[in-house]
Amino acid sequence: MSNRYYLTTPIYYVNDAPHIGHAYTTLACDVLARFKRLDGFIVKFLTGTDEHGQKVEKSAAAAGIDPKAFTDKVSQNFRDLAETMNFSHDDFVRTTEDRHKLAAQEIWKRLVERGEIYLDSYSGWYAVRDEAFYTEGELTTGPDGTKTAPSGAEVEWVEEPSYFFRLSAWQDRLEKFYEDHPDFILPKTRRNEVLSFVSGGLQDLSVSRTTFKWGVPVPGDDAHIMYVWLDALTNYITGVGFPEIETGEFAEFWPANLHMVGKDILRFHAVYWPAFLMAAGLEPPKRVFAHGWWTNEGEKISKSLGNVIDPLELVETFGLDQVRYFLLREVPFGNDGDFAHQAMINRMNGELANDYGNLAQRVLSMTAKNCDGAVPKPGSFTGADDALLNAAYGLIDTVREAMDVQAFHTALEAIWTVIRAANGYVDAQAPWKLAKEDQERMATVLYVLAETIRHLALLTQAYMPDASARILDQLAVPEDARTFEFLGANHALEPGTALPKPEGVFPRYQEPEKEA
C-alpha cells in the first residue's frame, strides 16, 4: 500500500470574506492531514482560491478595483484565516498564478486532441452566484416571474458562441466508474443523489464564455475564456505539477485520495471532474466527500441576513482548539449542523474543561505533589489497570477506522469513551486516599493514568494540536516521540522521568463582563 496521501479543499471564491463554512471544510482536511502524517504517511494537503469568473469580476467591479488587485486582497484573507486556524496545508493554489494557467490550458488541449470539445453556441440559463448552467426544468418561477436555481440563486438568460464538452458521451463510463468504486462518493446518501442525476441523462456542457474577459484564455481562440469550473477543478492537478505527469509530484500523489467539498458543489466534483479527467486520459480521484451545511442558531447563514459567523471572532471568544474541537464534534460529519452559542459553551466546559482537562490536571498535579514531580514507578497491574491501559492501547484501531471514512465525530466519541473510563477509574481508585494508605499502589494508579493520558494526547493532536502538545510537554514526552509509532506499551513512559510543573490546558468559558 502506498504511504502517500493527497487531499484537497475546494478553492474558495474570492468574492467575499471567509466565514465559518470555509473554515470548516479546511479544518476537516487539516485534521485528516495531521492524522495521516502522525500515522506515517507522506501527505500533500492542498488548498487555495478560485479567482476567475463572472462572480469575482462583478465583486471587483462593485468594490471599484480591478480584478487582479481585488483578488490579491481577498485571497490574502483566506491565507490569514489558515494562519489563525493553525491549518497545515503544504501548498496554496491561486487560479491567477502562471503555473495554474499553464495546467488549465494544457487540460483543454488534451480534451481538444481527443475530440472531446467542439464549438457551437449556448443559449440557456446561467446563475452567476453558482457559476452554473441550469435547464429550464430545474428552475422555479416566482410570483413576479423571476426564475431561480435549486440553490436559490437568480438565473439570467445567456446566448453566446461556446465550446462544449461531450459530457453526454460519458454517462455509461461514469456509471461504470461509480459501480466499480462504491466508496468514490461519500456519504452514501449523497452518492445516491449523484447516481440518480447521472442516470437521468447528461447533456453536453458549455465550457467557454465570450461575454466577459476575466478568465483563462482558450488556447488558440482568444475570443473565449475557459468556463470557471473547468479552470477551477484543474487546480487539483496544478497542485501536483501537471502538465508534468511522468515524474515529480503528479507521479507520486495522483490520483488524489480525497477531495473534500460541501454538498453544494458535489455535482461538479463527482460528475464533471471525473469525466474531464477520464476524457483527458488521466485517472479520476479516489474519493469525493460531501459534507453538510452549517446554519447559525437555526438560520441559513447569509450576508443579507447579517448573521455570517466570522471564524476569527469565534477563536477570540472561545479559543482555537476549542473551536476546532466543537466544529468536528458537534455534528456527525456529513450531516448539516447548527452553530449555537450555548452548544459551543456546553462542549467547551463539559467535554474539554471537565472531562479531558480535569483528568489531565488532577492526575498531573497529584503526581507533582506525591511522586517528587517525576513519572511514578508502577508495581504490578490489577485487572482494572489492564482494562484501562488496554482501552487506551486499542483506541488507535477504532480512530483509524473512523478517520478512513471521514467520521471525525466517531473518532472523537471513541477517544472520549476512554477519557470517561479514565475519570471513572480515578474515582474508583481514589489515589488521594492511597496517598495516605498505600503509596506503592498510588504510584501504580498514577502511572496507569499518565500512560493513558499520553495515549489520549497523542490521538487528540490532529484535532487540537496546541492543547495536546501542552499535555505531552507536561508528561515530558519528547517531541520526536509523538507520532503513532510511539503508541502502545513498548514506548510507555519511563518511571523517574522528571516532569515540568503542571498547568491547566482547557479553561472554562467565562461570560464577558457586561459593560455598565
Ligand code: ME8
Ligand atoms: O464553490 N456550511 O467556492 P465557495 C458548510 N470556488 N460549508 C460551507 C458553508 C456552510 N454554510 N458555506 C461554504 C466554490 N462552505 C468554488 C469551489 S473547487 C474546484 C471550486 C464551504 O467559496 C463548503 O466547502 O463558494 C462549500 O463547498 C465551499 O465552502 C464553497 O466555497
